[in-house]
Amino acid sequence: xxxxxxDQLRAKLDDKNMELLKLLNERxxxxxxxxxxxxxxxxxRFDPVRERKMLDLIAEExxxxxxxxxxxxxxxxxxxxxxxxxxxxxxxxxxx
Amino acid sequence: xxxxxxDQLRAKLDDKNMELLKLLNERxxxxxxxxxxxxxxxxxRFDPVRERKMLDLIAEExxxxxxxxxxxxxxxxxxxxxxxxxxxxxxxxxxx
Numbered sequence: 001x002x003x004x005x006x007d008q009l010r011a012k013l014d015d016k017n018m019e020l021l022k023l024l025n026e027r028x029x030x031x032x033x034x035x036x037x038x039x040x041x042x043x044x045r046f047d048p049v050r051e052r053k054m055l056d057l058i059a060e061e062x063x064x065x066x067x068x069x070x071x072x073x074x075x076x077x078x079x080x081x082x083x084x085x086x087x088x089x090x091x092x093x094x095x096x
Numbered sequence: 097x098x099x100x101x102x103d104q105l106r107a108k109l110d111d112k113n114m115e116l117l118k119l120l121n122e123r124x125x126x127x128x129x130x131x132x133x134x135x136x137x138x139x140x141r142f143d144p145v146r147e148r149k150m151l152d153l154i155a156e157e158x159x160x161x162x163x164x165x166x167x168x169x170x171x172x173x174x175x176x177x178x179x180x181x182x183x184x185x186x187x188x189x190x191x192x
Contacts, residue, residue, distance in 0.1 A: 002137045009130045010146070014153065016123040020174070021154055021167060023119060027112040028161045034105045041098045050106070057110065058117055065124045070177045071117065077173050078116070081166045 024078065028085055035086035045086045051079055120174065124181055131182035141182045147175055 035045055058075055059068045131141055154171055155164045 002133050006130065006133050006137070009126060009133065013123065013126050013130065014150070016119065016126060017150055017153065017171070018157060020116075020119055020123065020171075021157055023112065023116055024167060024170065025159060025162055027109065027116065030105060030109050030112060032161055034102065034109065037098050037102050037105065041102070054110070054113055057113065061114060061117055063121060065128055065181060066121055066177060070180070071120060074120065074170075074173055074177060075113070075116075077170055081162060081170060084166070085161060 027078070028082060031082040031085055038086075046083055054079075123174070124178060127178040127181055142179060150175075 038045055055072050055075060058071055062068045062071055134141055151168050151171060154167055158164045158167055
C-alpha cells in the first residue's frame with residue numbers, strides 16, 4: 001500500500017520537476033530578451049535594486065512550506081544563472 | 097519605446113517568478129508527503145539513485161536556453177532544500 005502511494009507521489013514529483021524545468025527555461029528566454037533590450041539601450045545587465053524588489057516580493061507572497069530565506073536563496077541561484085545566460089549571449093554577439 | 101518594452105518584459109518576469117514560487121512550494125508539499133510515507137515505512141529520506149534518475153530526466157528533456165549542467169545545479173539546490181524540509185518535519189514530530 002505505502003509503496004504504491006510512494007510511486008504515485010513520485011510520479012507527481014516527476015511532473016512537478018518537468019514543470020519546473022519548463023518554467024525555468026521560459027524564464028531564461030525572458031531574461032535573454034531583457035538582456036537584448038538592455039544591450040540596445042546600453043544599460044547594465046545586473047540591477048541590484050530590481051533584484052532586491054523581486055526578493056521582497058517573494059517574501060510577501062510566500063505561503064510555505066519552504067522558509068522565505070530558503071526560497072530567496074534558490075531564487076538568487078536562478079538570478080545568477082540568468083545573468084550568466086545574458087553574459088554568454090553578449091560574448092556570442094562579439095564573436096559574430 | 098525600449099523602456100516600455102523593458103517594463104512589459106519585467107512584468108512578465110515577475111509573473112514567472114510568482115509561478116516559480118508557487119511551483120516550488122507545491123513541490124515542497126509533495127516532498128513532505130513523500131517524507132511522511134517514507135517515515136511510516138522506515139525508509140531513508142535521501143535516495144541517491146532516485147536523485148540521479150531525476151537529474152538524468154532533466155538532461156533528456158532540457159530544451160534550453162539554460163545549459164543542462166546549470167539546470168542540474170539548480171535542481172540539486174532544490175533537492176537539498178527539500179531534504180531539509182523533510183528533516184525539519186521529523187524534528188517537529190519528535191517534539192510533539
